[in-house]
Amino acid sequence: MNNTPLKFVFKITVIGDGGVGKTSLIKKYTEGTFEEDYISTIGAQFSFYDEKINGDECKLYFWDIAGQKEFEFLRSDFYEESKAAIIVYSLEDKDLGKESLDHVEYWYKDLRQSCGDIPVIIFANKVDLINEDKIDDSIIQNFIKEKNIIGVYRTSAKTSQGVTEAFQKIIRDLYEKYKSNL
Amino acid sequence: MSTEKGNLLEEKKVIENYVESIYIYDNAGVCLTSCGIKPDKMDENIVSGFFTAIKKFGEKLIPGTVVKSLIMSGHKLFYNNFEKITFCIQCYDDLPNQVIDYILNNVSNKFLELYQDHLPVRNGNITIFSDFNNYLLQFMEHPLIEGLLEEFGYKMQSEGIILFDEVKEKILFAKVPEEYSSRKQISMSGMLINLAKKLSLEYQGGDVNCILISSENRWICISKRDYIYIIVLFSKTKDIELNIIVEKTEEILDGILKMLKIKLLK
Numbered sequence: 198m199n200n201t202p203l204k205f206v207f208k209i210t211v212i213g214d215g216g217v218g219k220t221s222l223i224k225k226y227t228e229g230t231f232e233e234d235y236i237s238t239i240g241a242q243f244s245f246y247d248e249k250i251n252g253d254e255c256k257l258y259f260w261d262i263a264g265q266k267e268f269e270f271l272r273s274d275f276y277e278e279s280k281a282a283i284i285v286y287s288l289e290d291k292d293l294g295k296e297s298l299d300h301v302e303y304w305y306k307d308l309r310q311s312c313g314d315i316p317v318i319i320f321a322n323k324v325d326l327i328n329e330d331k332i333d334d335s336i337i338q339n340f341i342k343e344k345n346i347i348g349v350y351r352t353s354a355k356t357s358q359g360v361t362e363a364f365q366k367i368i369r370d371l372y373e374k375y376k377s378n379l
Numbered sequence: 380m381s382t383e384k385g386n387l388l389e390e391k392k393v394i395e396n397y398v399e400s401i402y403i404y405d406n407a408g409v410c411l412t413s414c415g416i417k418p419d420k421m422d423e424n425i426v427s428g429f430f431t432a433i434k435k436f437g438e439k440l441i442p443g444t445v446v447k448s449l450i451m452s453g454h455k456l457f458y459n460n461f462e463k464i465t466f467c468i469q470c471y472d473d474l475p476n477q478v479i480d481y482i483l484n485n486v487s488n489k490f491l492e493l494y495q496d497h498l499p500v501r502n503g504n505i506t507i508f509s510d511f512n513n514y515l516l517q518f519m520e521h522p523l524i525e526g527l528l529e530e531f532g533y534k535m536q537s538e539g540i541i542l543f544d545e546v547k548e549k550i551l552f553a554k555v556p557e558e559y560s561s562r563k564q565i566s567m568s569g570m571l572i573n574l575a576k577k578l579s580l581e582y583q584g585g586d587v588n589c590i591l592i593s594s595e596n597r598w599i600c601i602s603k604r605d606y607i608y609i610i611v612l613f614s615k616t617k618d619i620e621l622n623i624i625v626e627k628t629e630e631i632l633d634g635i636l637k638m639l640k641i642k643l644l645k
Binding site for chain 2: 201202203204205206207208240241243244245256258260270271274275277278279280371375378379
């Protein structure tokens with residue numbers, strides 16, 4: 198048996214409404230930092246995270262795509278050949294939070310049109326801003342039924358809650374999927 | 380330049396003296412392999428991601444077009460796109476385009492020859508392309524001017540090429556049957572150019588760049604810039620237009636001269 202370590206690179210598209218914390222989540226996971234000030238993403242940003250699993254090199258390569266309407270014309274091109282996607286919405290009890298939850302379906306459909314049935318994970322972000330006991334999960338749980346969705350994770354880029362666990366889930370799932378298909 | 384003219388080709392001979400980096404990536408922006416100088420702490424996938432985004436943006440901005448190059452102060456990036464794979468070269472901005480084409484074509488042909496059956500990468504596994512890094516490293520050590528001249532000779536179906544340094548009285552490159560690269564033959568070419576120059580001045584024609592001799596058996600094209608001569612021999616049996624012979628011979632000589640004047644990367 199050949200024991201030469203393998204090298205995987207997985208492109209992950211990160212989408213969701215503007216201001217829900219996509220860039221902050223990636224930054225928290227890849228750099229361990231968080232910035233209070235909101236800086237809107239222009240077009241797209243790129244980051245990567247690498248890790249060894251069973252001696253194989255795995256690299257998650259994030260395309261953090263701006264959620265604003267102005268960048269819609271570029272979006273489908275930027276999705277190309279993604280191996281998985283993260284849809285982020287905000288749990289905050291404001292219009293931005295509610296609208297971002299309503300728009301999860303739009304993001305999912307938009308992605309499906311370009312990438313087909315790739316695995317998707319949902320990050321319910323900014324959990325630090327609300328009382329977790331009062332979260333009503335029914336809408337999102339109904340939405341994910343019968344879809345190729347890895348799971349819904351409550352996250353906070355500010356406090357780190359759930360961040361590592363959610364990202365680890367993607368990297369492990371992709372590794373297992375593609376390694377077993379070799 | 381402190382280096383003596385005759386030693387220039389010797390010193391500047393390999394590709395890595397001209398090329399900063401080469402990146403090969405797919406439409407997802409995933410870097411399959413790369414080599415050369417990279418900024419500290421910058422992952423190659425970040426570089427290929429930005430390039431891919433710029434390419435996609437360019438296609439949206441002006442539909443039906445492709446981003447072929449990016450020019451920055453002192454540096455440039457050139458792209459070759461083949462079957463959803465992009466080959467990108469980063470180099471100094473004064474490297475002639477024909478040299479860039481030569482390098483990109485060589486790299487892309489070899490890559491596609493080896494990996495065509497493995498493209499596109501559907502499973503994220505890029506292990507196989509690691510081997511190509513060794514090829515790139517070897518390729519970077521290839522003699523560049525010799526390679527260019529050989530390719531030129533092949534494309535032009537020439538019988539022979541001689542590159543000669545007048546100052547050092549040294550043949551810099553020769554790919555001809557042995558009987559055609561003697562000192563006597565090269566000196567006569569030089570004398571002929573000088574004689575033609577005198578004749579041209581008599582008729583107020585200015586300096587002579589090129590002479591094309593149409594003889595019974597072959598065309599002999601002699602071109603000169605500064606202290607460098609190029610002599611190209613073509614068989615008369617080949618169906619090549621005369622203006623193409625002169626144009627291409629001068630073009631390759633200009634390219635080489637330009638390269639010899641480029642400050643070394645190392």
